[in-house]
Amino acid sequence: MRATVLHSPRDIRLDDVPDPQLALDTDAVVRVVAACICGSDLWPYRGINEVDEPRRIGHEFVAVVEEVGADVSTVRPGDFVIAPFMYSDNTCALCRRGVHTSCVQGGFWGGDDHAGHFVDAGQGERVRVPLADGTLVATPSVPGEDLVPHLLALSDVFPTGHHAAVSAGVTEGSTVAVVGDGAVGLSAVLAAKRLGAATVVAMSRHADRQELARSFGADEIVAERGKEGAAIVREMLDGIGADHVLECVGTGDSMKQALACTRPGGRVGYVGVPHDVQLNVPSMFGRNIGLAGGVAPVRAYLDELLPEVLDGTLRPGAVFDLTLPLDQVADGYRAMDERTAVKTLLTV
Amino acid sequence: MRATVLHSPRDIRLDDVPDPQLALDTDAVVRVVAACICGSDLWPYRGINEVDEPRRIGHEFVAVVEEVGADVSTVRPGDFVIAPFMYSDNTCALCRRGVHTSCVQGGFWGGDDHAGHFVDAGQGERVRVPLADGTLVATPSVPGEDLVPHLLALSDVFPTGHHAAVSAGVTEGSTVAVVGDGAVGLSAVLAAKRLGAATVVAMSRHADRQELARSFGADEIVAERGKEGAAIVREMLDGIGADHVLECVGTGDSMKQALACTRPGGRVGYVGVPHDVQLNVPSMFGRNIGLAGGVAPVRAYLDELLPEVLDGTLRPGAVFDLTLPLDQVADGYRAMDERTAVKTLLTV
Numbered sequence: 001m002r003a004t005v006l007h008s009p010r011d012i013r014l015d016d017v018p019d020p021q022l023a024l025d026t027d028a029v030v031r032v033v034a035a036c037i038c039g040s041d042l043w044p045y046r047g048i049n050e051v052d053e054p055r056r057i058g059h060e061f062v063a064v065v066e067e068v069g070a071d072v073s074t075v076r077p078g079d080f081v082i083a084p085f086m087y088s089d090n091t092c093a094l095c096r097r098g099v100h101t102s103c104v105q106g107g108f109w110g111g112d113d114h115a116g117h118f119v120d121a122g123q124g125e126r127v128r129v130p131l132a133d134g135t136l137v138a139t140p141s142v143p144g145e146d147l148v149p150h151l152l153a154l155s156d157v158f159p160t161g162h163h164a165a166v167s168a169g170v171t172e173g174s175t176v177a178v179v180g181d182g183a184v185g186l187s188a189v190l191a192a193k194r195l196g197a198a199t200v201v202a203m204s205r206h207a208d209r210q211e212l213a214r215s216f217g218a219d220e221i222v223a224e225r226g227k228e229g230a231a232i233v234r235e236m237l238d239g240i241g242a243d244h245v246l247e248c249v250g251t252g253d254s255m256k257q258a259l260a261c262t263r264p265g266g267r268v269g270y271v272g273v274p275h276d277v278q279l280n281v282p283s284m285f286g287r288n289i290g291l292a293g294g295v296a297p298v299r300a301y302l303d304e305l306l307p308e309v310l311d312g313t314l315r316p317g318a319v320f321d322l323t324l325p326l327d328q329v330a331d332g333y334r335a336m337d338e339r340t341a342v343k344t345l346l347t348v
Numbered sequence: 349m350r351a352t353v354l355h356s357p358r359d360i361r362l363d364d365v366p367d368p369q370l371a372l373d374t375d376a377v378v379r380v381v382a383a384c385i386c387g388s389d390l391w392p393y394r395g396i397n398e399v400d401e402p403r404r405i406g407h408e409f410v411a412v413v414e415e416v417g418a419d420v421s422t423v424r425p426g427d428f429v430i431a432p433f434m435y436s437d438n439t440c441a442l443c444r445r446g447v448h449t450s451c452v453q454g455g456f457w458g459g460d461d462h463a464g465h466f467v468d469a470g471q472g473e474r475v476r477v478p479l480a481d482g483t484l485v486a487t488p489s490v491p492g493e494d495l496v497p498h499l500l501a502l503s504d505v506f507p508t509g510h511h512a513a514v515s516a517g518v519t520e521g522s523t524v525a526v527v528g529d530g531a532v533g534l535s536a537v538l539a540a541k542r543l544g545a546a547t548v549v550a551m552s553r554h555a556d557r558q559e560l561a562r563s564f565g566a567d568e569i570v571a572e573r574g575k576e577g578a579a580i581v582r583e584m585l586d587g588i589g590a591d592h593v594l595e596c597v598g599t600g601d602s603m604k605q606a607l608a609c610t611r612p613g614g615r616v617g618y619v620g621v622p623h624d625v626q627l628n629v630p631s632m633f634g635r636n637i638g639l640a641g642g643v644a645p646v647r648a649y650l651d652e653l654l655p656e657v658l659d660g661t662l663r664p665g666a667v668f669d670l671t672l673p674l675d676q677v678a679d680g681y682r683a684m685d686e687r688t689a690v691k692t693l694l695t696v
Binding site: 093094097098099101102167238239240243263264265267270273274277278279281282284285286287288289290291292293294295297 | 441442445446447449450515586587588591611612613615618621622625626627629630632633634635636637638639640641642643645
């Protein structure tokens, strides 16, 4: 089969690789219908995260089940499934507490599983899925093509924005500021409105992303960044700042901006993978500002979110503004690297 | 009148000072009935926080109102009142959101108020109370002597333990570990049980404090500290750690211990004033561990806690294991400094 391989920074290709096979009785093999490129894929693509040897890449995909192991009972060949961005057993003590990203048997796509068998990554034609019962969520029937982007958005990007909002404690009637206008930040705007936020301020300098933020429900846009932007947000929100701030970037500057936007007693929900983030603990302490979040336990949220996508009330797939066939995956990375696309969907 | 003055590290005396007077129409002057010494008072007492000139000290007291300004309407001369550890107007945008410690007009005892008038500290015979309507909470009648320690514990120490538990999100049936066996840590044990925690692990090396922790409801005691102690706590709690960890010390080591006791997806509530606390953000992110807390907004909690103290169901005053008259205040500090007392109550 063909799958995406990152050979070295900015050298990404669709290569011929071995066909996946069932290795364990709890496995499934699935045929990918659509995959996408994540902002976090750009870290190794750009060489900021080291790439010492060619590696498979991609962790967001929807698929049709082709084959299942003897112990798999919740999905069958022919089922349309959503794969969360990590695999997990959905039964261990941590999965039961909703932290599937810390599953004792779980792991990332594109590495070896706990038994030492290779697990395919998502940007390819087929994937061996470990712990298929725990990992995959099937739709009641095979969905129409128009639903595919919205279902694909459930594999990572929307639940990650949702995790920021949940971690920050967004409730009915509260005020929210969102730092970051990438696909996750935009998803966080949608998630905050879905949870009932009265006012959502999106911080974005780009006209196209501002427009998408508006369409996702943003009430206000602030183009300024850093201290200047935070001062405007505070002024806008009772002169004190936002109850909840969603940090969707992960740099030291974006975290500072997020903390400066937060009112005393408020909370930052952070989902941007942290790179050189330092926290001013005494200032957070004096102002009673909390911080929660991390890698989104996507699987934990699917049971709640999927029905709303299926009935059309939740349409998170609007973050995809570029659709390409899998064999143009390199163009998809280039577009996101150069910020001409917010997020690329790959049809397989 | 006489009031406690810290002249230089470990030189603390009861001095003659000017009698407080009403300065603003929103003031009250109160006669202190009982005060106490806080663990945080030991920082300047020990010279770890600088003391460049003699300063008044103390921020926990209960009192009887002697005189009120023309604009004061909620307390009257003769009322028995609890003074939270900061004064606040209870009406500003931040007080309305329960963050009285960030009140736009508020401040600490023992400094100047926003109008530039000196505000007495709590370890003395009388205090000018700014913003009396917002700050003071009166009991329905003058309480019996046996209730005084429990009411005094509401001025700071118990609501601070409660704030750790609330900030960490303690709920019915959850598991909790408490780092720190000072008066705040012990109060946090009581607060966690009051909020319905199923299992509370108190981390303490001292037999007398272990006993007090047990009497406050601790289910388990762990005497080990650091990594070793955290490993025992994790093992005790499903092999994964505590849902909620209450950090009641404020050092780098105690915070590390708290984070190591927390299960993935759990939260640390911290109320120990942070001294050299650094956080490992990538590790917190990967394990989805949140952090919330800060200076306890005592005033916000009094309406909920006071009735339970008045009806005898909540008895937080058991943290006082030494009672001295105000003129022996220096002995009270010495006992806490040498850890022969958990917390000293001063009768005035």
